[in-house]
Amino acid sequence: MKTIGKYAVAATVTAMLACTASAVPASAEVLKFVSWQKDEKGIGDWWGSVIKEWEAKHPGNTIEWTKVERSAYSDTMTTLFAGGTPPDIVHLASFEFQTFANNGWLEDLGPWVEKTGLDLDGWSGQDICKFQDTTVCIMMLYYGTIFGYNEEMLKQAGVDVPTNYEEFLAAARATTKDLNGDGIVDQFGTGHETKGGGGQYIAEIASYLFDAGARFTSAEGEVTIDTPEMVEGLTRWKTVVKENLTPRDLSAGEVRKLFADGKIALKVDGPWIYSIMQQGAAKDKLKLASVPFDPPLGGSSNILAMPSEISEEKKQLVWDFIAIATSDKFQTSFATLAASTPPSPRADLTEAKAQIPHFHLMAQSQKAAAEHKIDRIPIGLEIQFNEFSKMIQEEAQRMIIEDLDPAAVAKTMHEKAEALQ
DSSP: OHHHHHHHHHHHHHHHHHHHHHTSOTTSOEEEEEESOTTSTTHHHHHHHHHHHHHHHSTTOEEEEEEOOHHHHHHHHHHHHHTTOOOSBEEEETTTHHHHHHTTOBOOOHHHHHHHTOOOTTOTTGGGGEETTEEOOEEEEEEEOEEEEEHHHHHHHTOOOOOSHHHHHHHHHHHOBOSSSSSSOOBEEEOOOOSSOHHHHHHHHHHHHHHTTOOSBOTTSOBOOSSHHHHHHHHHHHHHHHTTSSOOSOOHHHHHHHHHTTSEEEEEEOTTHHHHHTTSTTGGGEEEEOOSSSSOOEEEEEEEEOBTTSOHHHHHHHHHHHHHHTSHHHHHHHHHHSOSOOSOTTOOOHHHHHHOTTHHHHHHHHHHHHHTTOOSSOTTOSTTHHHHHHHHHHHHHHHHHTTOOHHHHHHHHHHHHHHHO
């Protein structure tokens, strides 16, 4: 059923794009752009502004922007590429583009960078876009997480804003409550998506692992999962989920809305959470502080690329889109619209710092994550990351469902990771 669903989503996307293309004059170009961020407040608005700029500079040409949910995204994009109908503007998570590059589906952007003089010196996370010594993408976000909390909930529970894991766990336990006495938790201490794909699952669990000193691989790419640090990290994750300190089986959007509406007390998330907080019913009660995990979760998020098998004319149009998105103007607006730290070192952050009081927290977190070389993508497992992340998700879920010993789970994960290599 999962396979059928995957092809159904891809077929739907393909049909939508084909219908749009046939509705415009034959002389006009329609670039296909598929993204999971279309409806996300802040970042979605920024993408929309890039599209508007591109269309203004290319009269008569349009960009058809289609949304695919994050949980179905990788499978859908794989199906589109394998079927010879890839989107023209390739938007992928930074933990999944390697497979596409390994299949020869992504254009070498090195000549485009050189020809146009795009300065990527100091561009955050750009080294991750190197695949077998070839630049196959442009990094669009390297971020550090930020920490949101509901001030009223913490005061009612009699706990301070946590500054480390132990205090975080205590606060999460104190604010997890059955408010109406029906035996069902309806106010949660923290919130994690446990419904999405493997890559997102690793992002949710990673704070607990990294804070405990665990790493999936070493700097040389050797698997390092069967360690006391990983056992401790898995124990922390199991505790949070088994004690119902987080809601289960909800999408990332649903969890963020619960936090914004005052149903979750503590939320560690990316910079985009600020825009979501401003739209919630509890916005006046929500505050931001330094992440209570050391190091904070951070790293690469998403990339832009182009297919290798489209016409040269379309490649030029796609590069024009990338050039707009990476321009100083739009990297500067990225900071304000997306409320995130842009990858460009040349972005003017003056307005962002004036508009966003917590911008320094984001910059601090990003710097700390970068210094510790934090990223969801383990060195040595880049190409296998899709399979690896699914394996981690399945074994972690099995640990919780079957109440397994985290030490045994770490050993199993280690063996399966080595087998993938």
